[in-house]
Amino acid sequence: MRFFLGGYTADGDGxxxxxxxxxxxxxxxxxxGGELARPALPAVRTDSPSWITWHPTLPVVYAALEHxxxxxxxxxxxxxxxxALGAPVVAGEAVCHVAVSPRGNALVAACxxxxxxxxxxxxxxxxxxxxxxxxxxxxxxxxxxxxxxxxRPSRAHHTRFLPxxxxxxxxxxxxxxxxxxxxxxxxSQDVVLPRGTGPRHSRWHPSGHLLVVTELSNELFVLxxxxxxxxxxxxxVPLSPVALGEDTAAEIALSRDGRxxxxxxxxxxTVAVVEVRGxxxxxxxxxxxxxGTDGPRHHVVxxxxxxxxxxxxxEVVALTIDERTGIPGRARRRVDxxxxxxxxxxx
Numbered sequence: 001m002r003f004f005l006g007g008y009t010a011d012g013d014g015x016x017x018x019x020x021x022x023x024x025x026x027x028x029x030x031x032x033g034g035e036l037a038r039p040a041l042p043a044v045r046t047d048s049p050s051w052i053t054w055h056p057t058l059p060v061v062y063a064a065l066e067h068x069x070x071x072x073x074x075x076x077x078x079x080x081x082x083x084a085l086g087a088p089v090v091a092g093e094a095v096c097h098v099a100v101s102p103r104g105n106a107l108v109a110a111c112x113x114x115x116x117x118x119x120x121x122x123x124x125x126x127x128x129x130x131x132x133x134x135x136x137x138x139x140x141x142x143x144x145x146x147x148x149x150x151x152r153p154s155r156a157h158h159t160r161f162l163p164x165x166x167x168x169x170x171x172x173x174x175x176x177x178x179x180x181x182x183x184x185x186x187x188s189q190d191v192v193l194p195r196g197t198g199p200r201h202s203r204w205h206p207s208g209h210l211l212v213v214t215e216l217s218n219e220l221f222v223l224x225x226x227x228x229x230x231x232x233x234x235x236x237v238p239l240s241p242v243a244l245g246e247d248t249a250a251e252i253a254l255s256r257d258g259r260x261x262x263x264x265x266x267x268x269x270t271v272a273v274v275e276v277r278g279x280x281x282x283x284x285x286x287x288x289x290x291x292g293t294d295g296p297r298h299h300v301v302x303x304x305x306x307x308x309x310x311x312x313x314x315e316v317v318a319l320t321i322d323e324r325t326g327i328p329g330r331a332r333r334r335v336d337x338x339x340x341x342x343x344x345x346x347x
Contacts, residue, residue, distance in 0.1 A: 001034075001302065002027045002079070004043055004061065005309070005316075006052040006342030011067045014339030015314060018042035019049050019063065021080045022316055022337065024307065027346075032302035036318060036335035044074055044082040050341045051097045056104045060085060060126035061344070064095045064109060071098055071109050071120060073128050079346075086127040092116035099159035099167070106183070108134075108159040110169060115154025117169055119184060134184045139174045140192045160202045160210070168210055168223075170199040177202070177212055177223060179231050191223055191231050201251055206258040207280020213239075213252045213263050220252070220263060220274055222281055237283045239263050239272035251298045253306075260286070260326035262306060264296035271296065271306070271319075273327055292317045292331025300343045309340035316340055 008014025025034020093113025155173030198216030293310025
């Protein structure tokens with residue numbers, strides 16, 4: 001199975017040279033359980049593509065060039081090659097995530113450095129155009145009379161497109177999950193998480209709930225709308241039974257049946273396994289396992305294989321999941337990969 005790799009290049013103190021390529025077994029395999037290999041040449045050279053994602057229908061990949069503050073489009077030109085598609089678009093300081101709408105007509109870029117959320121229109125060929133900023137967030141705790149000195153910065157970090165023409169964004173600095181309808185022009189409905197939790201990434205669960213992992217408090221929360229469509233937090237659990245030093249949570253992924261959640265913890269270099277129960281609103285922590293790599297920045301689940309990008313150890317590792325218990329074993333395969341930050345399955 002073939003993957004493309006986002007990573008940090010020299011402008012982000014990394015060792016990558018653009019969007020890389022990873023093979024797990026044969027390129028046309030439907031599973032990722034085979035030997036890991038990485039071709040020497042990148043698919044395309046570019047500066048710190050820390051997050052990459054596909055257009056829903058076109059052979060186009062969009063990259064957040066984090067340290068350039070740009071979003072750039074690349075069209076696929078071969079099995080393992082891309083070329084630039086049009087000019088890049090300025091998004092904002094430390095743009096760290098991009099997500100494309102299911103209709104393929106726009107994407108939303110999240111900027112960790114200045115808190116900006118930018119909607120960028122997409123042309124019929126996937127080309128970027130017409131950026132517009134969404135409404136800025138306000139610190140809910142400052143509005144409630146609980147200011148900090150100095151004021152806390154907004155840290156937009158992630159976007160998840162949801163059913164019913166809705167998308168959710170996280171603000172790690174303001175402890176917010178923001179829900180937007182349509183293009184987002186009408187503003188957001190904000191859900192405030194506990195102070196200092198730092199919501200980072202989210203996953204849509206098949207039960208109709210949104211799962212949110214928090215980078216600063218290392219917790220997993222469940223959000224859901226009520227009968228009137230008003231979103232709120234309905235459950236939450238810690239990812240670890242004890243505080244593990246300087247841990248910061250990173251990515252979350254689901255097993256293919258949605259029963260298990262996998263959350264990476266940088267610092268202790270572990271993966272937390274949480275079971276989703278009942279109607280999807282119940283969470284039960286199951287295990288904390290060794291990630292087998294340093295700095296588990298991102299991971300994906302492919303059937304019974306958990307692939308993890310070890311940013312600080314410059315490698316990708318593969319763990320086999322016991323699909324009955326949901327618990328991964330020790331890393332059994334690994335391959336060198338410079339400063340990897342994102343794993344994107346090819347198609």
